[in-house]
Amino acid sequence: MNTRRNAQVVLRRRPSGLIAAGDTEVVSGDAPAPADGEALVRTTYVGIDAAARTWLNDQPGYLPPVQLGEVIRAAGIGEVVESRCAAYRVGDVVTTLTGFQEYVLVRDDVFTTPVPGPDVDQLAVMSVYGPTGATAYFGMTGIGRPKAGETVVVSAAAGATGSVAGQIAKIAGARVVGIAGGPRKCRAVVDDFGFDACIDYKSDTLTADLKTHCPRGVDVYFDNVGGPILDAVLGRLAHRARVVLCGVISSYLTGEHPGPANYVNLLAKTAVMQGFNALHEWDRFDEAFAALHDWEKSGQLVHRETVMEGIDSCVDALNGLFSGANIGKMLVRLSEPGSGQAARR
């Protein structure tokens, strides 16, 4: 057995705002050997999600904070290169909490899921057939429940979750208005993801633009950002509106969450605002993936990725989420997909 070198990004100091030099360190050592019941996975793509930044703060969340000296936590995809576990064979493609590292040990547990077939499109898995797609699906179909002719607004519409959520609303027959930052992203939201319109929140005319594009109010709002954008959309709710709370990216760097004063509109409009976490719907992921698969295969659902290269890019990619560097899912490629499959042949 060759010795495999495993480069990892570990946390050295809790960041304040964007991750700065010295907050993290890339270290390299031997990849661990799997014990009985374990398998070793070579990471192909690590997913860059805003949630990963929240885990660097010393605050309780749905997962515990990353501790100093630990590898930065992230969901990714990879290929089994050694197995002492009945659940996985060498060459299997699995999604798991890879973290920012080139190799990770897995076992047959809730966070590790084999992906059917070695020829799977790993980019599609990261964009659609994983927590990102499931989040868009459960939030939009379970809470938003758009009906034909209703008006749906999605923030961070060019992002991984927002782009899928908006397309699901289009499939339901709704008029879908995105909110994104800058003309390039707004064009992608309309041209690539097929939204009916997209509002550039950097234009400083957000409230007026919402009125223009949502003349009968907002029936469903899928919120990824919180802050002033959430407040503005709450001010434009239609009667019996549904607000899907998916994320609060505006606060993840600082841990501060200004409260939305227009929450009182929930009362005036008999509306509802609901938080959710796709991980609580784990037992329904098959349902979500089946629906998403049908839509993707029929061409109703497209996915895009922004891919950076190599372990040294992981922190830049995560910081980049907060300056809006990505269209579609932000990923870092740590190894070439298919090398595990080749190894098995």
Add this chain to the structure above:
Amino acid sequence: MNTRRNAQVVLRRRPSGLIAAGDTEVVSGDAPAPADGEALVRTTYVGIDAAARTWLNDQPGYLPPVQLGEVIRAAGIGEVVESRCAAYRVGDVVTTLTGFQEYVLVRDDVFTTPVPGPDVDQLAVMSVYGPTGATAYFGMTGIGRPKAGETVVVSAAAGATGSVAGQIAKIAGARVVGIAGGPRKCRAVVDDFGFDACIDYKSDTLTADLKTHCPRGVDVYFDNVGGPILDAVLGRLAHRARVVLCGVISSYLTGEHPGPANYVNLLAKTAVMQGFNALHEWDRFDEAFAALHDWEKSGQLVHRETVMEGIDSCVDALNGLFSGANIGKMLVRLSEPGSGQAARR
């Protein structure tokens, strides 16, 4: 037919904060004569609700603002003294938007409802078998849905809606914690209304008290107040909590609504916050009243009233809501109940 004098409180100037001298005027004139299809009602009790204050601001709401020169709008109860309307006979007791006035014309419409039987307890109607009771019922049973053993928190717990809402949660088997202002009200919440505990928000230990009384978090919060109390309770939510938005009394005087920064806990706790208005459930009032009647008759549901006397007290009573003058439903008695019934005999 005797000429009846009708004293009314009309709006002269939009108040800023509490209603001040000169904002309103008591005027007196002849009571109107009913036309065909109308009846004349002598007001017995006018209900004093915080919503009445919101209608004095020049802001759109679920009912339009009261215009300058108009009678101040309020829901009340009275007795038919003349009728040219098939729906009502002289002596009938009806609930309607009496306003702050001694006589009001009614017709057979959605805001006027005959109360079965002339011997009805009019105080009970105002506290339980009207919009107040229906609001508590629909909010607690439809949105809160407390289960046995869950922890329910109710703000403005000594007030008309809160006191009923909390008792409904007790009937469902929940542990119910009230929030009220001052030791006298807190005693009433526990001793009169049977809550398990009551937190005095004036004690400045609200957050610590919530932790003490809700060690496993808050499963249901019935919010009548908004502001810092809503924010504090949002910070204590349990997993899958339900927040019932019933009112925002903290903002009604100023029209300002500070946003609750802890709304992000809706996301962390997979919780829901929902506004409602009992008037939208008009077709289910019979169901509500039947349930409330059974509970009241079996002694599981008590009601209390704070009654002031005479047309000149109406404005003081409304202002008094904001200093917490009332335990139970705040009412002003404008005439003796039963005189209409006596007139018919």
